[in-house]
Amino acid sequence: MIRNYLKLAYRNLMANKMVSAINILGLSIATGCSIVVFLFLQNYWTMDNFHLNGERIFMVEYTVDKSGREQTWGTSPMPLGPVLATDFPQVEEVVRVEMQGCKVYLGENAFEELAYFADPGYFDMFTFPLKSGSPEVINEPDAVILSASVADKYFNGEEAIGQELTIVFENQVRKVLTVGAVAEEFPENTGFRFGLLTGFNTLKSIGKEGLTDWASHVQSTFVMVRQPEDIDILEERMDKYVALHNAANQMLSIQSFRFDNLRHPNPGAHDVINRPAEAAHPIVTLMFSLMALLMMALSCFNYVNISLGFVGKRLKEIGVRKAIGGRRMQLAGQFMSENLLLCFLSLLLGLALAQGVFAPLLNSVMVMQISISMGENLWLWVFLFGLLVFTGLASGAYPSFYISSFQPVSIFSGRQKLGGKKGLARVLLGAQYVLAFSTVIIGMLLLAAGNYWVAMPWGYQPGQTLMVRLDNAGQYQFLKNKAERCPQVLGVAGSASHIGESQSMETLLIGGEEHDVVRYDVGAGYFEALGLRLKEGRFFDPLLPSEDVSAVVVNETFVKEHQVEDPLGQEAWSDGKPFRIVGVAEDFKIMGSGANHPVIFRLAEEKAFAYMAIRHESGMGKVAEGFMKNAWLQLYPETPFNYFHQEAVFEGFYQSFGDVAKLFGYIAGLALFIACLGLFGLATQNFASILKEASIRKVLGATTASIILLANRGFLLTLFIASLIATAACFLGFSVLVKTMEAYIGTLNLGVGPYLLAYLLVFLAAGIAVGGQSYRLARMSPVEALKSE
Structure with missing residues (x-):
């Protein structure tokens, strides 16, 4: 029976190539986007999980009271780490990491870098394998360890071990360091990494002050305990270290120290100031999840709309099969098998789109990179199976059970007509265009915000100042x-x-x-x-x-x-x-x-x-x-x-914001394309259903414009209502967002321009979607259309 279902499903897909192509293309775009979002969020929520000792590694943080608000910071007193290692037998290893900007000179080339200084146990605590060299060089004051990307940047694939780099540190001390090791490429879900890494002995050799001063802070202190539960013992006995710090630093009164696990961050870890390892932010997760849901909703609405509109061509098939004893569940199973086959084809095409188009696009605008590795990622297979089931049910359940409910008497008597669900079709199309309008409006608002910031007065003339960075x-x-x-x-x-x-x-x-x-x-x-x-x-x-x-x-x-x-x-x-x-x-x-x-x-x-x-x-x-x-x-x-012109000082910010705007532009373009696919499919079916009425009107003297309006007025009304809903939602949402983030982005007075431009783009795209069918309707011959009557 299943074999027969699949045979019939294949025949029906091939017999209706245009409808099948629209559904497969829409679902494949949504599937490709969902795959990319899944891979990004998988990396995002498993940051630093690859460290073998992750369950036992904790970051030291402290809390302070700022005008009645509690703030948590990721830095810690410089001597705290060694003291904890001495005072607690439960502590197996302590690693402090300090960071400072530096300039690296190699021949005639200069590079702005961040130099990291770490205690000797860095590679014992963290799982960062080395491509070449020995981790022991971290103890040598004249040695440096490079990441794979930095080594490639400096030496362009040549052997890096033994090469000398001249480094000028923040205190203007110049030191020649020899490359002693090169790390392997960092995993994609790395929450912290290094470019240049050397030891605390190097930090001492360049004259760093305050290494034993409780008032001096280090960028991060990592503590590795023998058992994860041992951290409770440390947390209970931290009060004396709070007193030591506050006695030494009168300007910063710490309330308490706390510990944050590397693999399982504390609630609110993303709000920790200067946290050494990045923590997943719920807003980022929500944003990417909504992006995937948006695409899936658009494509499923498309499928339902087009499937319901297409049912008229299969009414006799349904009536005959029911008349000879076919049960409703058998018919529903037939339609669901067709839907699952279509979803499977969409999944294959979606994988290809994710690999060749969407993943590279996301990688071009995001720091965290993703790759599709089918052989190594078991959860990707689980996700793909779940996605196939979800899309199959979400897009096909209602059409399957609705179509299978038709009765033979209603079909053969002519009472069961095509378009009986026009109201539902209009609602689904309206929902599609609300989403499409919203994404395009957001894209236009972001573009306008970037242009607004670039054009804002500086308060001075930046074009008349040249800045030189001093060594x-x-x-x-x-x-x-x-x-x-x-x-x-x-x-x-x-x-x-x-x-x-x-x-x-x-x-x-x-x-x-x-x-x-x-x-x-x-x-x-x-x-x-x-x-x-x-x-x-x-x-x-x-x-x-x-x-x-x-x-x-x-x-x-x-x-x-x-x-x-x-x-x-x-x-x-x-x-x-x-x-x-x-x-x-x-x-x-x-x-x-x-x-x-x-x-x-x-x-x-x-x-x-x-x-x-x-x-x-x-x-x-x-x-x-x-x-x-x-x-x-x-x-x-x-x-x-080393110089720059002051007018270019914010170019990095504008580039980063432009990348975000570009990402939303891609989303808006895809959403609009899927919505227009659905509109094209509905328009094709709608024009077929009014062909005879339009022919009669033309014989009776109706103008071409009135016939085109007759065919499209329902779509125009739907788009108009969708534009009003989307405009209201975007205006209110954007106003709340700007008010919430006013301290970071200032005031934004963007006017109505972004909304008008969004309307123009969406209505233009919709016009193109229905333009071909409108032209055919305007050019049709009433004789040809009516001669069969």
Whole structure:
């Protein structure tokens, strides 16, 4: 019986190629998207599960009270790890990991990298196999271990072991390290990784201070206990270490220490600040799950709609089979077998689309990469089987049982007509277009937001500033002397941090109240070099260095948010020292999104300078760049010239946001394509059903326009209602999202443009979907259509 079902299913699919193609294509797109989403979420929710000791590895975190709100941080006191290893026999291994930016020089090439420093037990604790070399080199102060990708980037496939790298660390210490090992490629679900890894002995050798100071913090401390339950013993006895830290660090009062398992993160782990290993965020899971459900819903609506519309061609078959004794469940089984065969073909095509199209597209915009490995991923097989069953039931159950319910008497008497479910068809089509409209509107809103941020005023003229990154502060005076000889240069200043590239967060005390602010440490003349505008007071005066050491300049947002009346002369406490506000700068762009934050500027010593800002005449950026390149080559021929123009400082943010917008653009395009497939199928069936009526109207003098309107008015009304529902939902949802994230993205006034553009795209696509059939209807000959009557 099953064999006969499959034979009939195959014959029916081949006999109705267009309907089968529409259903298979729609379902395969949805299936391909679902496979890619599954693989991404599988990696996302199993991050770091490949570490063999994962059940016994815990990260040390601490909690603090910030204005009545509890914050959890992933850093920890520098000496805590070794003390825990000494005080608790339950601790098998402790590994601290420190991180800092560095510049790597290899021949004439320079690379900006993050250097990681770890205790000797790093490779005993974590499962990071080495491709070549020995893990023991982590103990050597002059050795470095590279990741596979960094080794390929530096040496282009050549042997890396034994090669020398010149590295300039954050404290401007220059050190030559020899490559002692290269790691294997990291698994796709790695939540933390390294590019350059060396040991704590290297950290000591470059003069890192505070290695035994409880007030000094390390990026992360990992503790591996002998049994997972041993961590409870440690957690119960951490109070004395809280006291040790708070006695040493008066500016940071820790409430408690806690431990977070590497394999099973604590609830809310994604909110931990500076957590060393990435934790899965529920919002990301929800977003990708909704994406897959959206595609499946669209394709299943398509299938149901087209199947119900197609039933008219099979009424006699159903009537005859029932008349000769066929039972309803047998007919339903026949239709379900046809549906499962179609879903199976869609699954195969979906796998091909996932492998060749969707996975590469996702990999192009996401940091976490995915790959389809059928032989190694058992859960993928389970998912594919579940997906086949789900799509088979979701798309085929209702049509199968609805069609099999027809009675022979109703069929042969003519009472069972095609289109008896037009209301349902319109509802399903409307639901499709609500989803299609919504995704297109979201895509347009994201595109508009990106353009809005790019076009936002900066508060100064970024196109007139060239920034040079210094290898060490001692270069500043030499380069300044050179720069001032360039006729197109208007001013030069140095800074330890810089707008758009490096900043720090600080808690400021004003009138006994704590205020979180963004802090920049800059030299006198920095404001003028960037073109920042003064609202009141003054900027730092190079003639008053001793006075300005205890002065700060704030921005307008600082004054507004903290309700500081008459800010000039007000006292603010930072790092336990009093500072006096001497000036208020007009607000300026400190991040790509344009969100305003309270800002303070403090005067930096020249020995802390890491940047040089060069103000040049308008349109003379290339001239100033060329002049400074030559000056650098004269002074420092052995090291590359590292610079950027201030107008490009947010390009990384715009690129990342553009990738997100691109991803939603892909989703919107696929959703719209599936919806138009359904519209095309329904339009084809609808035009066939009104062909005779249209022919009679044409004979009686109806115009072509009125006939086309007759055929399409139901679709137009459905699309119009769908557009209203989608617009209301997107407007409300986007408004709530912007309000919730205002601190990060600022205010967005995008107007009606994105909505109008979305309408244009969707109605244009819908017009193309029904255009061919409308043209055929307009060109048809009434004689040909009616001669059989």
